[in-house]
Amino acid sequence: MIVVEPAPVPPLAARARSVGGSPVRDILAVTARPEVINFAGGLPAPELFDVDGIAASYRAVLAEVPERALQYSTTEGEPSLRAALADRTSVRGLPTDADDVLVTTGSQQALSLLATALLEPGDVVLVESPCYLAALQAFAFTGARVVAVPGDGDGVDPAALEELVVRERPKLLYTVPTFQNPTGRTMPADRRAAVASVAARHGLWLVEDDPYGELRFEGERVPWIAAHPGAEDRTVLLGSFSKVMAPGLRLGWLRAPAALRRACAVAKQAADLHTPTVNQLAAARYLADRDLDAHVARVARVYGERRDAMLAGLADALPPGSTWNRPEGGMFLWARLPESYDTAALLAQVVRQDVAYVPGAPFYAGDPDRSTLRLCFVTETPERIGEGLRRLGRGLGD
Structure with missing residues (x-):
């Protein structure tokens, strides 16, 4: 043998x-x-x-619309949840329609979808120094070259950012401007305006990740970069229920200009078809019945x-x-x-x-x-x- x-x-x-x-x-x-x-x-x-409130929301959707809650959904997300997210964003100073929003399986998926839609091997991504670790992983996984922008206790230095943009011709800047992970720092309003101006002058996508912004203990809320003049057509705003409701729901979202949002939806179809329907409907019901704020x-x-x-x-x-x-x-x-x-x-x-x-x-x-x-x-x-x-x-x- x-x-x-x-x-x-x-x-x-x-x-x-x-x-x-x-x-x-x-x-x-x-x-x-x-x-x-x-x-x-x-x-x-x-x-x-809020275990009781979340459980009540699941019980309600499973009792009232089980045929929807347990069925496939659209890739973009359940309309009721997208509308509620658009309303919360608009109230906070950034006019948003439901069609501007794509629901994701946690905001980490939003990063992955953006990397898929925007980045080719060898493209340059600018990040804060230091930077959220999982973002570094998501960008590196595409073969992009990740370059840190010098900064200080207020975040990225706009002058250093402009110098790097001119020299490196990056696709995007990724930032967590409010209560950043890992540093906890917050970028002041004037610096946010300067970052938006650099992006507008030089042609740069801005990815503004905001999972912690609602968890403010003191001081006044600082408007999103996405709300500054010049940033409207080039900023992707990421949000999540993980830190304010529960991470096990795996519910995030992105607000992006139409062409990029459609590209992310195509990437999401290939990744998971859609975020779990029952979780989306329960979150929408929670927002309707409870006071999340x-x-x-x-x-x-x-x-x-x-x-x-x-x-x-x-x-x-x-x-x-x-x-x-x-x-x-x-x-x-x-x-x-x-x-x-x-x-x-x-x-x-x-x-x-x-x-x-x-x-x-x-x-x-x-x-x-x-x-x-x-x-x-x-x-x-x-x-x-x-x-x-x-x-x-x-x-x-x-």
């Missing part, structure tokens, strides 16, 4: 071999033990979910108390010479230790104290600042935040 060795299967696509997984997910897998005080996650606080205000008050608890203990927890910001909302705080510290190298000894953070280095498209770290303050009580910071201090001091 002749034994024939089987031939190897063909290799994975180059993009699948070149783009790694999320370091944040890897850290969360290590820190899942209940005794760990976890400042590493990007999860909303589960005890604040009041619920978000309650969540924001709790998050504000937790931010204050973290700010109160940082001076004792971090080494002398450390700096950090004071976010006006959102879920994250950004800290920088003295230059000699490498937060990735220190993480293992910190985790031995049963506390965790996310090192800052993975959030950089260019050269990373290895002394930085992201702290999420929303999923622990003020008491556990205080204890977690004491543990963090011990871990950093070992």
Whole structure:
């Protein structure tokens, strides 16, 4: 009998071999033990979910329109939900029709659809420094070249942005201008106007991601970049229910000019046909029957108390010479230790104290600042935040 060795299967696509997984997910897998005080996650606080209201919305649509709730839907999204999202956007200062909106399976899918619709291998994408990690992954997966725009505590520097646009001829700029992930910073209105002006003068798509903007604890709301003159025909606004309702619904949306929105709808047809119908109808019913704004205000008050608890203990927890910001909302705080510290190298000894953070280095498209770290303050009580910071201090001091 002749034994024939089987031939190897063909290799994975180059993009699948070149783009790694999320370091944040890897850290969360290590820190899942209940005794760990976890400042590493990007999860909303589960005890604040409106479980009763969401459950009532599902019961209503399954009792009243089961034949619709359990059926296929249109790729663009359920009309009732698109209309409700358009109304919420219009009330906040950006006139929007239901036809301007495409419902997505979380705003992460919106990023993937935009990357598919806009980017060819070798295209240049400009991002903030540091930048939301999953956006870096989505853009890299297309073979695009991701370039960081220098900035400061207020976000991207418009002058540096213009210089890069002229030199690199990018397709788009991606930004989270309000309570950014990972830094928690917010771009002021005058800088948003300057960014819109650069895009209008030089021909640039703007992707404005806003998953945290409603979670404001203090200060005044800053209008979207999409609402500034010059940005109307080139800005894609992304939104999500993940941080204000529940991430398990997997409901996001994008508002985009017609041609790009249609291209994203075609890409979505190829990806998943449509976002689950029952989830869309339940969300639309929730918006009709409940006061989401009041619920978000309650969540924001709790998050504000937790931010204050973290700010109160940082001076004792971090080494002398450390700096950090004071976010006006959102879920994250950004800290920088003295230059000699490498937060990735220190993480293992910190985790031995049963506390965790996310090192800052993975959030950089260019050269990373290895002394930085992201702290999420929303999923622990003020008491556990205080204890977690004491543990963090011990871990950093070992």
